[in-house]
Amino acid sequence: MVRVTSQEVAAHVDGELLGDSGRVLTRIGPLQGADGSTLSFLSNPRYRSQLAASQAGCVLVGVADRSHVAGRPCAILCADPYLAYARVSQWWAAQQRHDVPPGIHPSAVVAPSAHVDPSAVIGALAVVEEGARIGARARVGAHCLVGREAEIGADTCLAGRVTFAERCRIGARGLVHPGAVIGADGFGFAPAGGRWEKIEQLAAVSIGDDVEIGANTCIDRGALEDTVLGDGVKLDNLVQIGHNVQVGAHTAMAGCVGVAGSARIGAHCTLGGGAIVLGHLELADHVHVSAATVVTRSILRPGQYTGVFPFDDNASWEKNAATLRQLHAMRDRLRAIESRQRTT
Amino acid sequence: MVRVTSQEVAAHVDGELLGDSGRVLTRIGPLQGADGSTLSFLSNPRYRSQLAASQAGCVLVGVADRSHVAGRPCAILCADPYLAYARVSQWWAAQQRHDVPPGIHPSAVVAPSAHVDPSAVIGALAVVEEGARIGARARVGAHCLVGREAEIGADTCLAGRVTFAERCRIGARGLVHPGAVIGADGFGFAPAGGRWEKIEQLAAVSIGDDVEIGANTCIDRGALEDTVLGDGVKLDNLVQIGHNVQVGAHTAMAGCVGVAGSARIGAHCTLGGGAIVLGHLELADHVHVSAATVVTRSILRPGQYTGVFPFDDNASWEKNAATLRQLHAMRDRLRAIESRQRTT
């Protein structure tokens, strides 16, 4: 169990401690349901009423909230309380993490020509193939496969059961969640008289530093040139990245996003859950696509883009959806009326 | 092969047997294509014409269908023939199931501090980590991973290749299909000067009794408090449940559903395939969301809700979709016409 004092927290986030500097904190939790040993935080002013009612032993708040923590047993003022919470969560996790000693689990199957740094961890029943390279302090979890000549950078962690195929590369400090498949074949076929002729996917996947990839997410290898994820990219679960796609640095995609082949996504973009980007399109830097939106043409200007059918009770939807099929005809009727009005 | 008599089936479903009580049945099958040794059923009156034409040796039908089975070799009347079919299917499956003797497969890697009930089965090449608890008669299939201090309830089955991460818990009589990932990190990052700072996901996943989870479905661990699935929840394949989500008892979600973080779904809800629920929303009990519908605000009243763009031949769609981008302008033009009519 983690056990820290309010003073240690304040020092860690470089914040100004108000009140009890020796408050012992054993839990991070939301304002609601907090008790005297809970460290909590307020980042969204909308929840200020929860702050007043909260029994939290210590709260991280923004400097503008100084007056709202007067009278509390303990508070820490910081420039960005959400970021402070993120940093505290990392510190907390580091304290409760179970150290795994470096080395190769006896049940793992590691090819003689693979290069595994002595400080790396290879988990139970993992497979590391010929010529693969596992960097310093990297962790390859149980049931992972690191294919032939693949490269795992320093301090990168493949949680259990990740497939990292032949010749694919990931940089430093990455985190790949279970079930992710990096480097399966892209979906490429040439039509041939009613059948499909396979186009072999000869390139690989190249991933930068500080990238996180969610559970059961798939990133296909390129046909002729690598599929590329830039530094700091964050992908949630069940995301599909087609072959030859390029994703710019620090772009984030929520769960169930699909990016079709050869699309180029800029840097600092966000794609909401279930969004789809069609193939060969380009998205500029700082483009934000709302959840469930289907991007059917390139977006060259930064901004927020949306395309979602507004849901309704089923009966209302049925009427509106049926009418939608006549929309173009309605427009023509509207024009006809306008034209008749003009002539009368 | 299963081999039962019509009398045994009638007794099993507590139905009224009409006709041949000694009819031997070796197969359950649809009405079409059935033969004299097939047990079939009619639950939807729409298929009554198939009943008349069917060669099925024995049919399960509702009590209202008594007249429709006159003259058949054998029929069983029951209150709910679909439910009767479900129960027979279970009985059938139990008879053809291959018993696996309790115990730990020699190729499995089980930590010394894990507690595995002597009646449980740990399959080939499974990994059970420190402090995990595997309940009575539970089955952990081949290539599964049960993380540190995770708990698998009595009679729960993790089919092969399930990841059940650290500290996550599932109750009794659950069934988790291959590729499911329970307890990967939720998708949480704080923006930090153009980069993303990871928010560690400190809580876990808590799953009730009688829950079924489909293949390659992902349920993320909570940031500060557990992600929770109530008793009797049924999730199909490739479903994404974000961190901190709460799903009420007996709610069912079809394939490819995505529920974003911190959403609270009520009890007895159904979500059709590909539906998406955005983050932090609330759905009341008994809310039914149609397939492919995107829920963008809370739904506090029971009912059926839909939001799907009606598909059409491509040319018609193109015209209507293009016009849709002018819809608000059309409304203004309509108003203008109405206003001109009023003034004339």
Place this chain on the structure above:
Amino acid sequence: MVRVTSQEVAAHVDGELLGDSGRVLTRIGPLQGADGSTLSFLSNPRYRSQLAASQAGCVLVGVADRSHVAGRPCAILCADPYLAYARVSQWWAAQQRHDVPPGIHPSAVVAPSAHVDPSAVIGALAVVEEGARIGARARVGAHCLVGREAEIGADTCLAGRVTFAERCRIGARGLVHPGAVIGADGFGFAPAGGRWEKIEQLAAVSIGDDVEIGANTCIDRGALEDTVLGDGVKLDNLVQIGHNVQVGAHTAMAGCVGVAGSARIGAHCTLGGGAIVLGHLELADHVHVSAATVVTRSILRPGQYTGVFPFDDNASWEKNAATLRQLHAMRDRLRAIESRQRTT
């Protein structure tokens, strides 16, 4: 590294060689960025300008492009340059493939009653259960599971970590990518007083010859009769095929498609990424469904079908989406105006 001459390429694709017959080629690449040892191709006339600027040592082009390759060091004219590229990619891949000797890896767990052809390969830590049959030259990759009495046809490759459940069958020359789950239970439950009663899925999955199945794709086993994929079917990643579905020969589905239970998809169909087909529907042969389209009723005529909400900048979308909820009322107002105009 692959090293071929332009003459060898021309012979392989049965094309007409123009220019240098001894040009050595060590790479296949796009026109842009090509160098003198790159084999490139032009299949889409839109990229003719790239051809003129390309430094590629040799280009595959259509016979109609003869004049566009005059003056190049080397070119090969062929009937279908995209198909020629596909065939060259296969030839290339074959040359750089690492041969794996036949046999069973010592770490694999193979049941004594399984039949593994002596020419087959069983990878590290794979599991092959009782009565399974692995055909000639088939490859079962690392961490795969082939269930009881399942059948893998000749020359079929299960890339690492595929689950191929009990009694499921795949024909010859198939390719299944990592994470795919073939034969998990279909999603079937009978309502029973507010709870769900499981319907056991008694049938299996039957897959033809020359089928490719993407990473983390799921194909559920049938309830009473097999789920069926015809010959030559190609499925991309993260596709969901429900129980009892039938997919006709040479139909292709892009990433994230969902086909609900008991749908029947014809032959030679294509489904774009993220498309959804609801349950029990029928699609005729040669039906093409655009990406992200939701098919809510059967399609009995060949053609291209679409239903996607056109995305827009967020502010425009908000106005149009809000108006869409009044569309049926707008139609009524339009009618009223028309009726008033007619009466005046």
